[in-house]
Amino acid sequence: MKSRRFVLFGALLALMAILFFWTRLPESSVQESVESEPRQTEDPSSSLAIGEIEEIEGADSWGEGVESVSQELADGSFGGPIPFESVSMSELEEVNLANAGEQHSHKIREWKGRIQPSLTDLKDKLESEGEDGVVAITLPDATQIQVTRMRFESFGGNQGVITGKILGDTFGEVVLSYVNQAVAGSIHDHQNDAVWEIRNAGDGQQYIAQVDVSALGECGVCKAEREQ
Secondary structure: OHHHHHHHHHHHHHHHHHHHHHHHHHHHHHHHHHHHOOOOOOOHHHHOOHHHHHHHHHHHHHHHHHHHHHHHHHHOOOOOOOOOEEEEEEEEEEOOHHHOOOOOOOEEEEEEEEEEOOHHHHHHHHHHHOOOOOEEEEOOOOOEEEEEEEEEEEOOOOEEEEEEEEOOOOOOEEEEEEEOOEEEEEEEEHHHOEEEEEEEEEOOEEEEEEEOHHHHHHOHHHHHHHHO
């Protein structure tokens, strides 16, 4: 009788053991598979598509580019200073020096034209812009110079003198004087190895000649003018 109870008790224990291992086995295998996988840190950008990421990066670089260009424009390093006024000669007509009544030997080439805008208009803008403003001057041979530190001095009435320094040229300078519509002056453009002489041609027009300074002292016409 005792042996039967012992057998039943052993069979019951064996059944309980089988049930215990059977219920624990799936949980254990799942737990091991989870623990065996490496953990990853959640990244908000991982949920974005590649196209969206590229769009965001492009927007950031575009914004940085705009900021950079704005700064360069502000400090004048992007393409150089921006002129507030452009001066040129309109109605240009080249003078044939061989047929000129007064043949100055120091002249290389000469043109007749009209300075635009007029110096009276230019001096008004200079007064409002200040000495830090930049004026771009286009010469008859199509070269262009930029002039800064433009200064205006009035001698009363409608007459005065405008002077300035050529950017990038230590000794380059511009001197323009006027009385009403009559204009005279000079431009020393050392960086282009050119010197220009401006004189009145009447009726609001001017002569502008490229001259050879070394031959200026030997010019017979100039000598005669100085003696008069």
